Amino acid sequence: MKISVNWLKEFIKLNDDAQSIGKRLGAGGVEVASVTPAIPAFEKVFVAEVKSLEKHPSADKLNVCQVDVGQGKLLQIVCGAANVRAGMRAPAILPGGKLPDGTEIKQAALRGVESSGMLCSAKELGLAEEATGLFELPADAPVGKLLREYLGGDDQLIEIEITPNRGDCLSILGVARELAALYGKTLEKSDAAPVKTAIKDSFPVGIQAEQACPVFASRIIKGLRADAVTPLWMRERLRRSGLKPIHPAVDVTQYVMLELGQPMHAYDLKRLEGGITVRMAKQGERAKLLNSQTYDLQPDLLVIADKSRVQGLGGIMGGGESNVTAATTDILLEAAFFTPAAISGRPRRMDLLTDAAYRFERGVDPQGQARAIERATQLILDIAGGQPGPVAVVTADKTQIKTQAIRLRRARLASLLGISVPDAEVTAILTRLGFEVSADKEGWNAVPPSYRFDIEIEEDLIEEVGRVHGYDKIPALQYPSRQGMDRLPEARVDLRRLRQVLVERGYQEAVTYSFVDHALQTRIYGQPEAALPLANPITEDMTEMRLGLWPGLLKVLQYNLNRQQNRIRLFETGLRFTLQADEIKQENTIAGVVSGPEFPMQWGEADRTVDFADLRGDIEALLRPASLAGRLESQATPHPALHPGQSARLSLGGQELGWVGALHPQIVRSLDLPQGALVFEMRLEALLDGKIPAFEAISRFPAVRRDLAVIVGEKVSGAAVLAAAREAAGSLLQEVRIFDIYRGLGIDSGRKSVALGLILQDSSRTLTDEDADGAMQRVADRLARDLGATIRD
């Protein structure tokens, strides 16, 4: 909300300038977004009168005007506005002047006719966002006066942003009250004096929804002048607060809302039938509102209805069948207290975020209705005349007004803030804030003012005292540690170490959104039934929670490949979300994508595209901190996202760990990638559970290395060869590795040669040739028997 400092100063006398007032408000807890001049920066703009005009000789839409700007002689100004007419008063900017957008006005000829300045619209002067013609000024606007002075001089606007508990600050009065407490001053204006009633008429009001509408105040005013116009000062104040003038009665209700914080509504009395009922909407009910839209009403909406129809949504927006129009002469003013619970959430749901709803959702003063009616009546009588009836206040529920005292203990105040505030100051602060305070030996009892319904418990009072006393008086202290050292489980692998493993291997960490595109995700994982869609996704390509990290990483791959990056190594850690047997499972996951050359371009290594074994090496590196690399099992298994010949399901001790493989060419094509890629994804938890190293004695006897090359069928896996060799070699085997795989000349097609290197060693003696030969023979026999291997000479 934008607060005019001039308006504010009608309520509280302050010597400070707008900047200082803003700082004080901020230190007290009302955030100040900006402090700006109320009138935009324009120069040499005067109140002018169009004396006469004639058509421009060579341009249909232009008029050549003779304009009086109070300089004794008339100026000739060419004007293209449609509403220009003789006798009209409007602002004129003279040559040498400047508009807020920086445009400098010069003496110029328009289509051959000299023009000594420009007649201005409100938009051109930065006074409105839209304008259809010249900014028409009242007929009594003094010709020749600087427009700035005419509009009220140098006012400043303080734009405040309140926290949701401080609805009481959403008015000039509210901010003035807050400043009075912060500055230790008293308010200037007291309650508006009741207007003398002229007629006895009142309109019947019944409240059915008592909890939702505890108070409903109304007043009839008859005989408004139909030709009344809202005075410029009021229109200008509305504008400064971002509101548009509509009709004097409506403008007054808006003005009172800004001034006192009580939203109001003015009905055309003649368009209401019978009496008013305040109730919840009925199933199937519809209503046309002020914005000319018709809405289907939900039963949680509060409505104001007359005998024939719903005439408005209480606290949100008035109706479109009983609103004030140019023809209105008799009105019914409404000022009600709708509770926050009755309004909350509905305006957003219906996309009706009105100023009234904003205030009711945060709560208005439950005792401010009659005052608002009196103030509005006074203003309406001043502007449009009329005969007011009595103020009719219907109170349905008195429990909303809290009169219970809240206890504040001196010791608690000191222990929570960490400072002691002198007793007299505590009493003074609470009193200035409008509390009824009584002090005793151990503390205070305080009854909050009706508009501070956010104050409920002792801690709320402590905050009030603390914030007015000043948070900056609280010192910085260290809380003494009472706890010993925390546990440090050594077998647990720190996630930071795992990330470092990949970083050292050239990976860059990515962070992608947890919600992804449904179509892409289904193409990748092929199990749409496991995905969790969002009720309110923010964009069309972030509609459901990710089933894994590949959709996000592949989008990043695509993004970077499209930006001349051809070597990609990215990883991510984070939760994946799956629905399993109707349970939501959130599992920590680590995943990566690699594409392009395995190594950065360099002189010392042949340029080689990353392959399955490279990625497998990265995966083993990730398993090493938990000592799991030797236990990794990988099974060639198809996956919707992966190349059928380069796809493996990973597991540890039979428990699923994840997947690794090359992207399926169809995925590569559908993402329009210029090159292929490999991906992996693993459950993170499985990689974090390691073990504490346990020393084993080192053999003092020499080890023997023996090699063996066998020819096996293509389908025989390396893992099977190794497992058979390991088992057959027995206890002497220290290590066995595959050091070569060969296909081609000398090997039948469909078969491959696998070369094994075995390290044999005994812990108690030096091995003989016979020992080693025996072990190698067992290995050869086993490979021949179980895997159909032949020995390659």
Added chain:
Amino acid sequence: MSTDLTALVAEAKARAAACTTLGALDEARVHYLGKKGVITLELQSLGKLPGTERAAAGQRINVVKQGVTEILDARKTDLEQADLAAKLASESVDVSLPGRGHEAGGLHPSTRVMERIQTLFERMGFRIESGPEIEDEFHNFDALNFKPDHPARAEMDTFYLKDRPFLLRTHTSPVQIRSMLKVGAPIRVIAMGRTYRHDYDMTHTPMFHQVEGLLVDEGVSMAHLRGTLTDLMQRFFEQDDLKLRFRPSYFPFVEPGAEVDISCVFCHGSGCRVCKHTGWLEVLGCGMVHPNVLKACKIDPERYTGWAFGIGVERLGMLRYGIDDIRMNYDNDLRFLRQFQ
């Protein structure tokens, strides 16, 4: 005596000098000192001399033999050194060329910030806790004292799951609740991770990271909160003169509540474009844990008090590393990521 021994030494000297390889030198050695060598033969012929001359002749020949041996040995050393020098010369490398293998990557700036804060708090004995990102209303709102109809709840811009009573956590504060319910008081924890709000524009991304801190114990005051946050900010930015400003604010789960500004890390408070010429930067929200929150976690608010804070990780990263657009964090452009090694 058939040979002129004096001439022999001179001849050997010339021949050794002419040898350019160890092989040629070895041939020369055989020529002079081998079994059938010139000098060996001379020594063998001594027996033919009369006994009176024998001793003197033998002495002369041995002097010559020693001289020739020294000449050959010296030449051998020379040739070996030249060989070694040539071998070493042939083995030299261009030491200026870059090394082989992988070049390390790096962590995402948000992770970098979180790991840094984690380290600072681990040093103070805080335990790291985590929680789910799909949360329920109880942990995200109810237990944190968000009343059902309070605008604070609506202002959270929450993502909800379709057809299920769950939401995406709007802050890391639910981890406070889970930790307190698990451990009770006293407790000191931090929690970090992804949070979600339905907001996407120049300065907001629908997902971002928070770090949450919580300390509940006997006699904990707002002064202790100020102490820890002052340390955190000064250590994080490595600016010992960094100032903190507490402004009253409202979060349903704390009372009193505050927003904290730090003196601008770029201009040190004198005013610049980043701090919009205020000298201050808003960085976090905090306060004393609301009694209703302690009660919801079965902790007696009369015995225990505590503080809590929540920091936006991206905000800190942007200030620390000078990132000027929050959305860069989620584009994952390699040219951006590679700047964080």
